[in-house]
Amino acid sequence: MVKTIWIGDVQAGKYDDQEVELKGWIKRERGSNKMRFIVLRDSTGNIQCVVKKDALGEELFQEVKNVLIETSVIITGVVNADERADGGHELIATAFEIIGPVNPERPFPINKESLEAEDEDGEIMPGGSEFLLDNRHLYLRTSRMTSMLKLRSSAFGAIHNYFRNEDFIEYQAPNFVTGAVEGGSTLFEVPYFGRTAYLTQSWQLYAEAAMPALERLYTIAPSFRAEKSRTRRHLTEFWHAEMEMAWATNDEIMIHGEGVVRHVARTMLEEQEQELVSLDRDLDLIARYADSPYPRMRYDEAVEILQGKGVDVEWGQDLDYSKEKILTQDFDVPHFLTHYPKIAKPFYHRVDPDEDKYVLCHDLLAPEGYGEIIGGGERTWSEEEILARIDEEGTPREPYQFYIDTRSYGGVPHGGFGLGVDRVVSWLAGATHIREVIPFPRTSRRVTP
RNA sequence: GCCGAUUUAGCUUAGCUGGUGGAGCGUGGGACUGUUAAUCCCAAGGUCGAGGGUUCGAACCCCUCAAUCGGCGCCA
Incomplete structure (x- = not known):
């Protein structure tokens, strides 16, 4: 057989x-x-x-x-x-x-016409029609979707290889949690034997607990965010590659962010050249993403550039997608943005000891309009500092008690990042929408099939 | 949370100022010994998203609802 x-x-x-x-x-x-x-x-x-x-x-x-x-x-x-x-x-x-066999009364429903359906602007979003999303279980057999799934597999393999080669330990965090990592409004509630639990948004808090044990750890796991975002970059269930590292500065963490993304690009070129060509992807472009260093730019510099272009942006604002897009349109490789204002970021980001209006963090922005693919930085690691920042934000201490407790026993400088695997694949594959690179996309309006 | 749009055969769609809904693909039947998501002939297949209203008459005008798509904010 x-x-x-x-x-x-x-x-x-x-x-x-x-x-x-x-x-x-x-x-x-x-x-x-x-x-x-x-x-x-x-x-x-x-x-x-x-x-x-x-x-x-x-x-x-x-x-x-x-x-x-x-x-x-x-x-x-x-x-x-x-x-x-x-x-x-x-x-x-x-x-x-x-x-x-196939029943002639119900022939295979996906044909050329359904694949070329256009939206109201005459644009084809592959697999984006209601019919194809309803028939996702059959759409998987099309050549475009098959290519995407192969690229996805190479990306997952490359991430595992990168971290294992760098002596990181793979570590799993729970998916039922009681505390938020990002803003509390984006949690999925789950009934839990008479109590309320949430689906995790990130492994980070639980990874930090294991940091003093493993020192260098990583995972690839799903994260869940109940954002009603209707964009080409959002899923409510997405695959999150995260790492946490003891004794590391923001700069040292970024080395691995750049390293893993470049390794994914390199692996795709080596393993899936045919698929990239079949998707009309420019191989030289992917080679540049694999071979070129990724420049680093401070938040202040980005704001100056934007203001120089006449964009209405004030210091202290987080940079939204429309501004990221203007910023990255001149970039030909991903760029890091570092040192955001403290007021734009949550409590676990470590304040810059040199200038306390900044935090030691970074985002990695992909070119071609794909936006943020990594968010990370140093963590607030001393007990006094984390309590002060939680209270300052008005965040309740109770759900984070275990997290605060880890700081009481030999805290050390550490940090890490989260990488949106689907976003990286979407960008490298040149997908029109993030749902093109995941078999059964979950978005705010769709949980079926 | 906000803004915009769509819904007609299994699929993709045409349908003008309201007057008995057309086509292509697919399916079924037929023709064809080198086709490139072949070509040619024939046929079946529609309570026009749901409900209400206006009208002599509604796919078309008005209202409500539903589903979906696109975009913004937020993020990976």
Whole structure:
């Protein structure tokens, strides 16, 4: 039963003139009543199979003629290099077996027309129509979505490799929590045996608890935010790669932020060049993201640049997406923004001991309008300081008691960051929307299928 | 939380100032021995998102509701 021959390898020329057995799904079907051309799809590619009536006999040929798109089949035949076939190879069929048929009363609903549906501005958002989102379980089989899922896999693998090579320990935090990391209004409430729990927004508080044990730790896990954001960059459930590191400064943490993103870009180029090309992605661009250093800019400098462009922005404001976009449109690689005003950031960000109106933090902004992909920095680590900042913000102490307690036993300077994995994949893949890079996107208006 | 838009066959859509809803794809039937999401002929398939109103008459005008999409704020 195990499949040993892959269409990608056949198209690469590994089986020329040999008889092979190909397992897959029918992507396209056409021809006459004497010969049929079946385009067979598997996870590695497509190949045209030539089915002649003379070779198969009347009865079997009728079956082939009536076969519908997405029927699963096993086709045996001889591989023939032929430039008339897409990809340069075709299979001259000698046997044909249907494994899973398709009911003609409910044929595969996704066709060319549904894939090219336009919005009111005449723009195609791939997979963005109500119909395709409702049929997401079938949309996964399209070539664009398959490419996205392969890129996603490479990104996850690259993140694990990067941190493990840098001697980080993988560590898991709970998903049911009682305290917020970001603003409290974006928590998902979960009934919890008569109490209220929340889905986690970040592993950070629990990672900091393990920092004195492991010193360098990381995770890739889902985070949940009940933001009603209707944008191309937001999911309510997204995959969060986070790291925490003892004895590290903001600058030293940024080295790893830059390192992991560049490693993801490099890995995609090495593992998924074909998929990037099929998505019309410029490989030189990805190579630049992999090879170039990422410049660092202080918040104050960014505000000056924006003011120089006539943007209405005052010192102390957090930079929203519209301002990020103006700032990053001149960038050809990601840029770090550091030293935000204290008033724009929550209590766990460490105040800059040199100038107490700033915090020692950083955001990494991706170019091409993709926005923020990393947020991180040094943490407030002394007990007195964290209590002072919690009270200053008016945040209740009670849900954070365990977190405060960790500061009472040998606190050390430390910090970390969170990286939006889906956002990184979306940016590197050149996706039109973040939902293009996750199989079943969860947004404020959609939890199905 | 705010703003904008959409909803007509399984899908994509046309439908003018209100007067019996057309097409392409797909499906079913037929033709075709090298097709490139083939081509040609035929057929079936619609309470026009739901409810109410105006009118002799509503897919079209008005109201309410629903679902979805796009954008803003916030963030990864």
